[in-house]
Amino acid sequence: MKSSLPLYRHAIDWAAFEQEFPPPDIYANTVFTWSRDQLRDLQDRRFRDIIELAWTNRFYSERWQAAGLTPADIRSLDDIVKLPSFTTDDIKDDQTRHPPFGHISGIDVKRELLHNPIKVQTSSGTTGKPRPSLLGARDWELIGLQTARTLYIQGARPGDVLQIPATNALAQFGWVFYKAAHDYLGIMPITTGSGVVTPGAKQMQIAFDYGTTIIASFPEYLTTLARTAREELGRDVRDLGLNFLPTFLGPDTEGALRAELERLWGCPVYDNYGTNEISIAAFEGPDKDGLYLMEDLVYLEVLDTETGQPVADGETGNLVATCLSRRIPPIIRLNMRDVSRILPCGTSALGSNFRRMDHFLGRSDDMAKVRGVNIYPAACLSAVRSDDRTTGEWMCLVDRATVDGVIRDDMVVQIEIRPDASGLDGLEMALAGRLKQDLGLKVRVELVAQGALSEVTNIGKEGKARRLIDRRFAK
Incomplete structure (x- = not known):
């Protein structure tokens, strides 16, 4: 007797899926080394398929028709610039008007569940209210596969033990690393959850006891774990002998953050880039020569932050982002407002012709204009970490005052200092000078004790750190 339930194993034609999207080891030796022409042909085919689907999706069809477009106008990937981009604000508006998932999902959830298992995830909520996003079975497999490819090319192999100090909740982070390890790589995942679930000392005791070889987390928490192991367990995390750390370095343009993590943990550190809607879309390899774009699954453009027009490589x-195979929901020209650049480059040391991007440099919607200068808080990283007397953590505070009828905006950068730091005379001035050089604006530096910024920055907790409080427009 055959079950009438929508069993997950029946939701996908697995042989066809593996043929279209090869496992990480095959991928690394085939698609990852293809020529630019082969990649373009694949991108173009997948783009045409996803555009055909998107014309049946009200979120896209209504926007495109309003822009005067018809299906005949979009024939290949070369035509992508004709399509209007959108932002997460448009997703939020769509979901407000058509709750809870919006027209962008493209499905009636109750009907879809009769034959296709659906999962809901959300953004982390670091920059606002978390955005829900649906995933069908095929889409869920793809984001797990994206993470598996990343880990494999960075060096993960069957027999490794991957510790994931992130809660398997609505945000994707913990889930995708678990799925990559368990379903695609022959790696044992240890889902310890966040520090709220498993305190830092216990996290590290588990790592030593269970033979952890890889830990996936954000830099701030990795720094906290190393310090906790030393202070509470009396152990050096370098003794774990980790293979590598996959993380998200952000605007570490001078390599100070990477160098600090590699010193603490005694292993290579690899950068990655991704979001809730597109999962991991770019990753470093062992060559550490830019982040390889996941070109066969995600097509990335770089648009001028003011004009919205494409810019040249290097700018x-x-x-x-446009996801070339995602169906629930389709993602076509999502302006993520994350600032970066595509690096001018050819065939890499790994034999790949994939384009590469620079570090994520900050968010254009997390920018503060102070006295006519655009300030990205993330750009403080190199200056803050240039002096080993700091903990490497900071917070930017922007205020407005009226003096003698003149309005003036000022920024204070609060920087944590290590408890064992000595000789602090002149440090504020030195850091202020370096920040002025990097930011193009004179700011005031305020030194604070280690841990003083933990609550406002989210340091030591699950998720990304917060670096800006703009108090000028607070009610």
């Missing part, structure tokens, strides 16, 4: 702008 910075907003990253705009």
Whole structure:
């Protein structure tokens, strides 16, 4: 007797899926080394398929028709610039008007569940209210596969033990690393959850006891774990002998953050880039020569932050993503307002012709204009970490005052200092000078004790750190 339930194993034609999207080891030796022409042909085919689907999706069809477009106008990937981009604000508006998932999902959830298992995830909520996003079985497999490819090319192999100090909740982070390890790589995942679930000392005791070889987390928490192991367990995390750390370094343009993590943990550290809507879309390899774009699954453009027009390789702008195989929901020209640039480059040391991007440099919507200068708080990283007397953590505070009828905006950068730091005379002035050089604006530096910024920055907790409080427009 055959079950009438929508069993997950029946939701996908697995042989066809593996043929279209090869496992990480095969991928690394085939698609990852293809020529630019082969990649373009694959991108173009997948783009045409996803555009055909998107014309049946009200979120896209209504926007495109309003822009005067018809299906005949979009024939290949070359035509992508004709399509209007959108932002997460448009997703939020769509979901407000058509709750809870919006027209962008493209499905009636109750009907879809009769034959296709659906999962809901959300953004982390670091920059606002978390955004829900649906995933069908095929889409869920793809984001797990994206993470598996990343880990494999960075060096993960069957027999490794991957510790994931992130809660398997609505945000994707913990889930995708678990799925990559368990379903695609022959790696044992240890889902310890966040520090709220498993305190730092216990996290590290588990790592030593269970033979952890890889830990996936954000830099701030990795720093906290290393310090906790030393202070509470009397152990050096370098003794774990980790293979590598996959993380998200952000604007570490001078390598100070990477160098600090590699010193603490005694292993290579690899950068990655991704979001809730597109999962991991770019990753470093062992060559550490830019982040390889996941070109066969995600097409990334860079648009000028002011004009919205494409910029040349090497120039910075907003990253705009199109998922070439995602169906629930389709993602076509999502302006993520994350600032970076595509690096001019050819065939890499790994034999790949994939394009590569620079570090994520900050968010264009997390920018503060102070006295006519655009300030990205993330750009403080190199200056703050240039002196080993700091903990490497900071917070930017922007205020407005009226003096003698003149309005003036000022920024204070609060920087944590290590408890064992000595000789602090002149440190404020030195850091202020370095920040002025990097930011193009004179700011005031305020030194604070280690841990003083933990609550406002989210340091030591699950998720990304917060670096800006703009108090000028607070009610």
